[in-house]
Amino acid sequence: MAHLSPPAIPYGRASLAETAKKHHRAFTLRELLVTIVVIAFLVGVPITLFVMQHAKGRHHSRQYNCAACVSGIHQGMVLFADANKDQYPLPSLLDTANATINAPASSKDTTANIISTLIYANFFGPEICVCMGEKSSS
Numbered sequence: 001m002a003h004l005s006p007p008a009i010p011y012g013r014a015s016l017a018e019t020a021k022k023h024h025r026a027f028t029l030r031e032l033l034v035t036i037v038v039i040a041f042l043v044g045v046p047i048t049l050f051v052m053q054h055a056k057g058r059h060h061s062r063q064y065n066c067a068a069c070v071s072g073i074h075q076g077m078v079l080f081a082d083a084n085k086d087q088y089p090l091p092s093l094l095d096t097a098n099a100t101i102n103a104p105a106s107s108k109d110t111t112a113n114i115i116s117t118l119i120y121a122n123f124f125g126p127e128i129c130v131c132m133g134e135k136s137s138s
Contacts, residue, residue, distance in 0.1 A: 066131040073115070076123035089117040 027035075080089045087093060091113040092105035101108050119126050 062132055069128050069131050072124055072128045073118070076118045076128075077114075080118060080121065080123050089114055089121070091117055 077088055081087060091101070091108040091110075094117060095101060095108065096105075101113070115129060118124060119129075
């Protein structure tokens with residue numbers, strides 16, 4: 001078997017390996033920036049979706065908590081009515097002698113006075129009147 005020598009290279013022409021070495025170039029600034037932007041976009045979209053889903057979950061949790069508070073107030077009113085001849089806790093009916101509020105009967109029957117009556121009679125605690133979904137004033 002004869003040893004074959006590489007083919008002769010015509011004068012002025014470089015081999016393929018030498019051409020690849022000469023024309024090897026680095027990324028341009030534009031290519032680098034485009035790559036960074038694409039990677040940032042591909043990472044940013046899933047993170048944004050995750051954060052939005054997490055916020056929706058917290059919103060639904062707050063809604064459920066508020067619904068539970070309203071249900072607890074309703075149950076307190078029903079228990080009060082069961083214990084008081086099917087009468088709801090109307091302050092105008094409980095304070096006919098104007099011992100607590102010296103005002104006409106219709107002005108006594110406010111939501112705040114009804115809730116205060118139920119809390120005073122221990123049908124529920126004051127913590128049920130503050131919902132986690134409410135924004136704090138402070």
